[in-house]
Amino acid sequence: MSTKWRIAAWLVVVCVALLGGCSDDDTVDLTAGSGANSLPTDNSEAEPEIPDDLTDTPLKVVVLVIDSLMPDEIGTNTPNLLALKQSGTFYAESRAVFSAETIPNHVAMMTGMYSGRSGIPTNNFWDRDAKPDTPEAEDLDNPNELEAKTLFTHIDEQCRRGNNPPNPRFSTAAVLSKTYLYEIFEGDAADLQPNDAGIVNLAPDDHWDPRSSKGYIDPGFEYTPDDFTTPQVIERIPGADFLFVNLGSVDRVAHAFGAAARAGQILSTDTHVGEIVEALREGGEWENTVLIVASDHGMDFSDQLGIGDNISVQATLDGFAECGYEPMLAVDNGGTDSLYISNPDATPASRQNTLETVRACLSEPNGQTCTRVRSMCGGLAFLPPQVEHILxxxxxxxxxxAPPGNLPGSIAASAHPNLGDLVLAADDGFNFGEPVGVANPIPGNHGHPVTFHNTMLIAGGIDFIHRGREVTASIPGPTPFDRLPEQSENIDIAPTIAWLLGLPLAEEDFADGQTFDGRILAEAFKPFDQDPNAPAPAYCGLRRAAL
Structure with missing residues (x-):
């Protein structure tokens, strides 16, 4: 069943620790320059040539996801995050993928693909393939639904297989505070059953299970707080060349206690960020580390009781079914709602008629189509009063x-059957709860456009990062639906890491013969200043002497 938050009584520990020694050697504030737009690929069938200048020094990449952190929450009250922002490259306009939720955006980071290709567009869905006769909501945390290779799989295939692997010691790890994140990256290899795309994904070499922690909170929360997650991160720093981390307390505390408690938790999480950086320094690895700090999405705070701004459309769908239209199931995902036609035998004409009619009444309740249906169906009194707040x-x-009902172009690449047949997005300050409005009683939601804006910065001790650079928007006041060339997106993390680590990927290494949807975040790295096709600084994680 779908995860719903049950409010638990637990205390937020607030403490602040300063991050020492983080210098800013480049304070120029620049807009994005030109750079690589996508991962260079070798389309030949020949084996990639291993460079002859490889050293024994590994280049370490750490991706630190602070769940739901918004860019404007980094400031003087978060000294460790502020120091990283000022000593690296910060993307002022960054975007989550649609739907702006936790699972799809972590998958986007590790696959470099929109959910139309990855198969993971939401946190919750109806698994129509596995359970066609039992329409119900459940977490979209099944790795067999993942239709794209993750970086963990790419690293193994490119760098550790074959008779003469370039770097058989290449080690990966993941410390993910939420159970459903642990599960989506668990991989298919345990039973060697590929998904529908023919992919067998691997789990990270060291895949920490948050349920093993004495601090794990269940039911409802299904995560381990940052106080217990951070020591697991620090423990794995020495042994991991690539480390993927999620700290979930900023998000979970907000859902439990609201905006004021969230502000206190951000201070605590900032302290943990400082502890992670200090561990890299003390271990002598900071100088060879690229640290990417990101968030999966933003947060929108609705009515603190979570009731007055809650939209439910299941009763509306049931009313349509009673009036002769196809039955439908609504699965809420905070700021979005996925609507599925639940009759597998519905004809294409009946499906289209139902979808067009339902959409007309939900988006234009006083329009011509809905007025006609309202008269035909005895008044259509089952329309929710908050229907005007469906964006x-x-x-x-x-x-x-009916082209006006198609997904906007900037998020159309997220379309996938797992998203439903019709997807709704709420206005700012509103959210969905199914099957009735009180089904989503938590403060703070995401998924809808107001929460697209996320955090993205690239820092670390490596010598080729631009310091003090801010990549700003090329137009004033970009909207959530704008996709500007200089913006970063969560899909850009995977191709950036693939370039950094020097993974010799070609189009045939992707299940559908295409490369990443994202681009290399070239603005953050000095080699791209002179060469838009700058060679990777490493090969399969080993640093190159010439670079």
Whole structure:
């Protein structure tokens, strides 16, 4: 069943520790320059040539995801995060993928793909393939639903297999505070059952299970707080060349106690960020480390009781079914709602008629179509009073007969059957709760456009990072739906890491013959200042002497 937050009584520990020794050697504030737009690929069938200048020094990459952190929450009250921002490259306009939720955005980071290709568009869904006769919501944390290779799989295939692997000692690890994140990256290899895309993904070499912690909170929260997660991160720093981390307390505390408690938790989490950086320094690895700090999405605080601004459409869908339209199931995901036609035998014409009619009434309740249906169906009294606060109602498969209902172009690449047949997005300050409005009683939601804006900065002790650089928007006041060339997105993390580590990827290494949807975040790295096709500073994680 879908995860719902049960409010627990637990205390937020607030403490602050300063991050010492983080210098800013480049304080120029620049907009994005030109750079590589995508991962260079070798389309030949020949084996990649191993450089002859490899050293024994590994280049370490750490991705630190602070769940739901918003860019404007980094400031003087977060000295460790502020020091990283000032000593690295900060992207002022960064975007989560749609739906702006935890699982799809962590998957985007590790695959470099929008959910239309990865198969993971939401936190919750109806598994129509596995359970066609039992329409119900459940977490989208099944790795067999993941239709793209992760970086963990790419690293193993490119660098550790074959008779003469370039770097058989290449080690990966993940410390993810939430159970469903642990599960989505658990891999298929345990039973060697590929998913529908024919992929067998691998788990990280060291895959920490948050349920093993004495601090694990369950039921409802299903995560381990940062106080217990951070020591697990520090423990794995010496042994991991690539480390993927999620600190979940900023998000979970906000959902439990609201905005004021969240502000206190950010201070505590900032302290943990300082502890992680200090561990890298003390271990002598900071000079060879690239640290990417990101968030999966932002946060939108609705009514603190979580009731007055809650939208439910299941009763509306049931009313349509009673009026002769196809039955539908609504699965809420905070700021979005996925609507599925639940009759597997529905004809294409009946499906289209139902989707077009439902969309018309939810997006234009006083329009011509809905007025006609309201008269035909005895008044259609089952429309929710908050229907005017549905920002968008979009088909997940393009509809040539009703193009205004298609997904906006900037998020259309997230369309996938797992997203439903019709997806709704809420206005700022509103959220969905199914099957009734009180089903989503938590403060703070995400998924909808107001929460697209996320955090992205690239720091570390490596010598080729731009210091004190801020990549700003090329137009004033970009909207959540804008996708500007200089913006970063969560899909950019995987191709950036692939370049850093020197993974010799070609198009045939991807299940669908395409490369990453994202781009290398070239603005952060000095080699791209002179060469838009700058060679990677490492090969399979080993630093190159010439670079």
């Amino acid at each position: 968008g109602a979009w088909y997940t498969a393009p509809n040539a007969d």
